[in-house]
Amino acid sequence: MKTWEIYAIRHATNDKRTRGVNFISDPDPTALLTLDFFCWVLKSGEDVIVVDTGVDPVKGARNGHEQVMPPPEGWAALGVDPARVETVLLTHAHYDHLGYLAALPNARFYMQAEEMAYVTGPWMEKPTFRHAYWPDEIASLVHLLFEGRLHLHGREYEVTDGISAHWVGGHCAGQEVLRVRTNRGWVVLASDALHYYEEYERGVPFAVAFSISDMIAAHDRIRELADSDGHILPAHDPRLLELYPAMSPDYVGKIIRLDVQPGMAS
Ligand SMILES: [Zn+2]
Numbered sequence: 001m002k003t004w005e006i007y008a009i010r011h012a013t014n015d016k017r018t019r020g021v022n023f024i025s026d027p028d029p030t031a032l033l034t035l036d037f038f039c040w041v042l043k044s045g046e047d048v049i050v051v052d053t054g055v056d057p058v059k060g061a062r063n064g065h066e067q068v069m070p071p072p073e074g075w076a077a078l079g080v081d082p083a084r085v086e087t088v089l090l091t092h093a094h095y096d097h098l099g100y101l102a103a104l105p106n107a108r109f110y111m112q113a114e115e116m117a118y119v120t121g122p123w124m125e126k127p128t129f130r131h132a133y134w135p136d137e138i139a140s141l142v143h144l145l146f147e148g149r150l151h152l153h154g155r156e157y158e159v160t161d162g163i164s165a166h167w168v169g170g171h172c173a174g175q176e177v178l179r180v181r182t183n184r185g186w187v188v189l190a191s192d193a194l195h196y197y198e199e200y201e202r203g204v205p206f207a208v209a210f211s212i213s214d215m216i217a218a219h220d221r222i223r224e225l226a227d228s229d230g231h232i233l234p235a236h237d238p239r240l241l242e243l244y245p246a247m248s249p250d251y252v253g254k255i256i257r258l259d260v261q262p263g264m265a266s
Pocket of ligand 1: 094096097192235236
């Protein structure tokens with residue numbers, strides 16, 4: 001049974017956001033709540049899979065996000081040569097997950113077909129739905145598609161031994177979560193189906209939503225796929241830094257290991 005290690009690179013952060021910006025109808029809307037930004041690397045022996053590619057720092061800065069570590073620096077720290085990466089999973093196409101596509105020149109990319117239909121279809125006429133996408137990045141996906149380097153798969157997709165992708169929608173039309181077999185069981189990398197632990201703890205939606213009903217239904221699907229609530233990983237929650245250890249003392253606040261048991265990180 002193949003198992004995977006999961007590493008999260010904290011590539012950016014924004015400590016100026018309020019709860020009212022993050023959650024719909026929050027009772028304490030002016031309180032600050034930091035939004036951290038992670039992308040991931042899955043490793044099993046020599047095998048490497050990159051999950052999402054971070055945010056372009058110029059685009060991030062326009063929304064007040066500060067770069068912490070460029071993803072290529074994180075990949076290097078993890079011993080990953082971007083020129084040799086063969087598989088990149090894109091959990092959705094929002095700009096904070098699609099920033100460094102060109103840094104992976106030989107990779108094949110994988111994404112939900114519904115996400116591609118969404119970002120190239122009529123919903124993008126609506127500013128509320130297109131605001132987290134950049135047309136140059138969507139054009140890059142089209143180019144990858146025509147180069148035979150983007151596979152647009154169906155809702156349920158078996159990536160490889162111990163990793164599968166599952167459509168949940170909600171946050172955007174093609175949002176997916178990943179189920180990853182680790183030494184401690186099945187972990188769900190929820191990506192933006194959960195920005196914060198609070199969303200499934202309290203059953204509340206994040207403020208950026210395509211379908212709130214799908215977003216709330218996703219909480220149940222995530223629980224079905226994970227071995228326990230302690231096996232669920234949100235994509236933007238600073239609490240991850242308290243629960244999981246840094247890869248090594250040199251990378252405190254930058255690279256954390258997520259396949260281990262959560263506890264108080266030292
Ligand atoms: Zn995101």
